[in-house]
Amino acid sequence: TELQEIAPKEFEGRIKRQGVVNALDDEDFAAAVRETGRKKLIIAGVTNDVCTVYPTLTALQLGYDVQVVADAGGSPTKMADDIAIRRMENAGATITSTVQLLAELAENWTSERGGKIIPFVMGLMPQQ
Incomplete structure (x- = not known):
């Protein structure tokens, strides 16, 4: 799985x-x-x-x-x-929502934690 x-x-x-x-x-x-x-x-x-x-x-x-x-x-x-x-x-x-939760956990996209989380957020965003 x-x-x-x-x-x-x-x-x-x-x-x-x-x-x-x-x-x-x-x-x-x-x-x-x-x-x-x-x-x-x-x-x-x-x-x-x-x-x-x-x-x-x-x-x-x-x-x-x-x-x-x-x-x-x-x-x-x-x-x-x-x-x-x-x-x-x-x-x-x-x-x-998933993205709200990830943003809350990241706190700041430029932090080390935020940098680790942002690829997950980008993977959840609809592709144009």
């Missing part, structure tokens, strides 16, 4: 869970999140109306500050996607 090629060590260390709708209901996954010691989470999933919404709602209830990368996932319909995004936002999540 692409992730295995891009980040082989991280891919090998991923939490494998079977059929659990809410990732934070999986004890191995929840423990891995807790063990980071971080209180700010960035969440994205394959589908916003299942994979993203439930761990986001749980994380918010547990006191995490959550940013949801809404355009990194989708839902079977636009209505389902809109409802999931609205539900997460109403619960207190910050809704963002």
